Amino acid sequence: MGTKRRRGGNGGMEENALAILDTSCFSKSTQHIADDRLSFLEAVRSGFLVPENPPAPTNKIYKAVFQILKDENSLYLITSSYQLLLELDKRFPHVYLSTAKKSELSSPSSLPCNELVVVEEAWSPFSFGTDVSSSEKEDHGKTSESLDVTAFHLLIQDLTKVPDEENNEVLDSKPLRNMLLFQYLVSVLEGDFVLRNLAFTENSDWITLRESLLNMILVSRKITYKGLIKDWLSAMCELSQFSIDCSHDLRPSETESPEVTEKSHTALAIALPEIVKRTCVSVQKFLLMIIELDSSKKTADTKGWTTRADGVRTQAMEIIMEELTYDKNILFPFLQALDKPKLKLDMIVQYFQKYIPKTSVRTRRSNGSTDDSTFGGVLKCFSNGNNTKSIIKKINTEVAQLLLAHAFQAYISLHSTENKEDIADNSLPEICKNMISAFTCLKKTDEHTVIPPFGKEALFTAAIMLSGV
Template identity: 55%
Template sequence: MESPSSWRTIGGGIEENILAILDASEARDSQDAIDDRIAFLDAVRAASIVPESERPPTYKMCEAVFQILRVGKSLELIMASFQLLNELDKRYPRVYSSNSDKSKSSSNAPPELVVVKEAWSPFFPGSGTCSSEREVAGKNSGGPLDSSSFQLLIQDLAEANRKANFQTLDTKSLGSMLLFQYLVNVLEGDILPRNSVHEETMNWTLLRESLLNMLLGSRKLNYKGLVRDCLAIMCGLSQIQSAFSNNKIYPENSVAKPPDNCDTAVAIALPEIGKKTCIAMQKLLILIMELDIVKKKAEMQGYTTRADGVRLLFLIY
């Protein structure tokens, strides 16, 4: 695990050279532009992921990779950026327990939560009471998301799955699924170390400041609608998975075959991406339930305040 100070080690010159690869393709929408963006992702990986490298990417580099995931039109680009973002998060966690760094921790020392404040995040900081400028950035430019943008993503996935129509799923749909998977990974990576330290210290503030708690506590988020849409998506994806498994989409073939107007790459990727999206939905609901259990205990012990809000707990549903 890299130390927090290592987040400042990539120099401006390296950043400029890597971002220049991306800048050269901004005005184009062709195979050459896709190749340039792939080269950019490879350059970020070479600078930050290769074994001998100990230089995390800069804020702008992470932002650019995330933008490719959000607005990319090529499945190859979307999947490559998705994989890179997850690799970066694993190599350079934003939040972790001091006990996880065995070289610096003592077996008798109480665990502490380490938050890398200068690290880039796909979510806007704060409780979600964002300005109109943040809303525009979250919905249109491929920038970080606030609570309303996060819910809009889930609503779009629910709408696509309600159609239960194999032919309507395209690269954008799969991109939204991968984006959701990544965001859930970020939420999980943020809350698990917080929960681990909370179990030792009983400090509810650690979980109050988690990304998940701030998202759910936002006035911009319809909590009941979010839970309903998550369940609907899981049902829709399960139906698609069943159709593939039982060859019901195109029974005349032993393997489900897409129609002529369907992207072959999308058809091949859909079963696996759909399955993992369903798992991510389950993971999100489990994280919410676990957070609500801890919050309920904190309320009973008098650790919560008015700042924690009055959100209806998922356990009541």
């Protein structure tokens, strides 16, 4: 891994841009201050994004833009600062791959290799130093230049409150600001983690992955890791349900400042559905990165590359499966929200494995034995009346139908892509046939059961696919 010291910004340009922001800008709220902040953002864009080869912004520039994103109430300034930060990170990445020149290779015939470069002393929106004061924690670190781990956890908790806050009579900009702030932070985590994880995969470089921002958050003692995952799960379910219907009263509040007009409320309402949708995507990205990190750490543990300092952490999948097992009220919204077919299929199969009866003795020559670690194996278990009766004693028929329907939906999605190695256990016709058989067996076992709409849709799809074979 290479390191590179961040280039200093254009001193004159930086001074001129920062001069626009008076120290009082972050303690008062007037139209003049809003104009100054907008002028500052435009100056940063002109100085660092428009030129062909501009110097990288200094940390002072980043901190000022980030503070606007954290503090502003104006939707335009919130979105402008958010977009500017994304563009700056894209043009001046903190972690990137650099292809070695031929003269630097050991031999002329050597293929160019990609070296991971981490910019030394680059600005980060995260702070992993000492604990901030309690007042800063309550204000989510708004008086500080970056967010500590506790503030990040609190931000995730705030995402669970978005539906309640936005269902009030008056639309508020705070929930939208929190959602865009979370989206940006996940973007930073992704830009840092993906390349480090790639370096680990290709070069077994666990130390580099250990120093990723994501890992530093998860191992922090300032938060409870299990609590973070539970709050993530709540945020995902709440936001997913809320995204279905984002209708609001656009009347301005009587207590709002004169600058907040009916026009601004209309703008908030128009922006809300898309922001909620993109936040749901970021919430899932956050989980996927954690799952990938868990997998890489497990590999590093197996190879003996980790030390006691790395600690022991329960994998996120185990925590989520435990929550889904003991709180079936969140099962439906979770499956409805999760739009990653491979992950959804794997999780449902794992869920069923807890309830599928295990035979007392299995020999190598056992006939009719099924592999319940695959979706095909799970469906075959439901072809047996005794197995089905045992399963629905532990989970009711409705839950079983819900899981089978979502698993089938995920299977079909994977089958329509090129990644068919994930579903190579059974052919599509066999899966469709066993899907119909499983629902038939459920109906026979529980005569009073009613197949819900999503179950009927899955059966209809299976029947159509079978008829077309």
